[in-house]
Amino acid sequence: MKQVEISRNSFLLREGMVCNNLYFLEKGCLRGYYNLDGKEVTYWFGFENNFITSFYSFISRKPCVENIQILEDSTLWGISFEALNQLFDIHNDLERLVRIINEQYYIRLEERLMAMQFKTARERYEQLMETSPHILQRISLGQIASYLGISQETLSRIRSQA
Template sequence: MKSIFQYFQLYNSLSKEAENAITEICSIIEIKKNQELQTFGHTCKTIYYINKGTARIYYYKDGIDITESFAFENNIIARVESLFTGNPSRKAIQILEDSEIVAINATQLFKLYDTYPEIERLFRKIFEVAYVDTVNRIEGIQFHSAEERYNALISEEPNILKKVPLKHIASYLGITQVSLSRIRAIK
């Protein structure tokens, strides 16, 4: 749990009491490569912190597997559209390498907001950063070439090629594996 609180510290300080309250609503999950952390049609009620490993959010469109996002060690992943609306998600979360995950019960977390305003502030800041990341991703698709998006991804996560199959990287970038191979060959 030390790692998750170091991550939280990047956004907002927590009192020892708030840390203890969060610890009580968490559980540690060990999950193997290629397993689903959340399945399609699942209503998200959990926020996950990746202590060790890699995950992706993905969906199918016209029978094609498309990666929406990746999450690496020391990062949060959740189906927020489902979490906040209570509707089942049309997307799933898949583990890409053997992982250790901290699962935070979101229903209980949201109840802590009234007792611990610092917890509410913490998660507001985390979700704000995630929202900005989503906007930046959309703008990247709108305004940058596939090569520029690839270079940005490699810059942000230099080890991604060791952790993630090329087919998932290509779908994340919105290109074919052949196009990705051409981009990589230029390097």
């Protein structure tokens, strides 16, 4: 793995690029977002001790449709697709670790889908505060609102009633 230092407001990945690396976030914060009709739609945040990549692009070897933006000066450790597969050939137990990472990603993805489909905006906000209470100190309210699928005004109303 190679250490990568990236400064705030930089991009780890931009839409249209093929994601060649799987990263472990040692320090910092970042977000994944899509551009939809000129609007940024945030769909995940990454914090310390998370694995970060565009899973679709990394696995399929196709261009990604998302952007990964660095929100704080960050330290990541990256391994290329090719190097990871070479390690799989040598160390079969490493495949198990990556399978577990993929399973955790899938669980988070399904939990997010269920929350967006079946929970109210208030319930989504409360769940976010329960699982990531530090988020208000690290992420802008506009990006949090986008992640929750609500306007910044609605988020302000929910917060004032909490």
